[in-house]
Amino acid sequence: MASSANSNPVPKLYKSVIEDVINEVRELFLDEGVDEQVLLELKTLWENKLLQSKAVEGFHTEEQAALQAAQQQQQQQQQQQQQQVQQVQQVQQVTQQAQTQQVILPPQQQQAPQQQVIVQDSKILQHMSATGMSAAATAATLALPTGVTPYQQLITSQGQILQVVRAPNGAQYIIQQPQQQILLQQQMQPGGVQAPVIQQVLAPLQGGLPQQTGVIIQPQQIVLASGNKVQGNTQVMQAAAMAAQAGQAATAQVQQVQQAQGAAAPQAQPQQQAQPQGQPQTQAQQPPMMLQVDGTGDTSSEEDEDEEEEYDEDDDEEKDKDGGEDGQVEEEPLNSGDDVSDEEDQELFDTENVVVCQYDKIHRSKNKWKFHLKDGIMNLNGRDYVFSKAIGDAEW
């Protein structure tokens, strides 16, 4: 045994244990009706994991070790590729999911799984569709109907791109491309069926607002414009001071999906909406995310900034509070950073050194402890060791 005393007993021990276990459970597998192939697969998995753990030296032949290394490299490359593909797929999936929740387009037009921006025209209903989810993408692909020219492009503080377009009838519309998909629909055709609005329904504008109405699309709201051919009203989401021009714009914040009814009865639509019409447009009622731009554009933007700043400040205050509490707790251990070096050494080895064994006798005298242990498996510095007996001393 002297010659073999230098060799590591661990690989042989592990192999013998594996063999014993596999042979013993073969009967169990057959009793359960499980194929022998599964048993072999179990053994292979087991051995491979032991190899990968690198806790045992010389566990398997070098050839198999080389194969393992090659397989790992291939897997890493595949994983990188898969991650890239998955990212793209996720973007597409989110797009599709959001689209399914959107308002169904009027039957006259096909349902396009795309974002749509509707610009009201006094006579013509047009659906614009823009693909992509990002603000930049949607803005880039935004197709404006004839007669509507992009008037001005604004970028909100939230990074969303607004396009102010001016329709032939003099109405100004602001098309916001939120990060979430928003479907806007307007129907101006008589007897046309308005598509259901998903999240929020716009308040119809009373008569007198047809020409100067601001369409502001909130990121989480859907602008539904149900055009009334007769009155030329459209239901629009009002967020901003655009409504202030008319003074009669009402905010529509219906949080439930409601199906728009025929365009012939725009007045019936107010019933669908949660908020009564005629409420003055105030930016304070709007969620801070709303960006409102009116004709002048200056005051509202300032107000928006103020509101947003307030909103941000509130958040910051809350964060500071939480951070303060946590910071106080974390500061104390951080101050004693001298001891961190020991932990770093342990982290390098990436293992907690564990000994699993049985005790024969544990003795203590004052603060002097003596350990008599047996039949143990140790994992020290990432490697495995075994012992039949272990004797130790420690001071507490």
Added chain:
Amino acid sequence: MAYQLYRNTTLGNSLQESLDELIQTQQITPQLALQVLLQFDKAINTALANRVRNRVNFRGSLNTYRFCDNVWTFVLNDVEFREVTELVKVDKVKIVACDGKSRNYK
């Protein structure tokens, strides 16, 4: 039943992971996996008792000790494990020891 003590070792954990994979692919049942683990307990206990014949000494400082349900748990610092062949030093080690005197299997 032998001690299930050795399931949290490299050998035991790799076996459990392999069994979990087979369960996930529904190639074996959880019941069968449990049987395999019980068999592993027997095999490792027997192997350690019969096939291992080496001694180890160690010395260090005791950080914590716990004795609960007849199980000792120690945490030692700055420990040296000495075998005839080699010396291993660690900054921190946890020792979990079940009662080995009485051969009453849990």
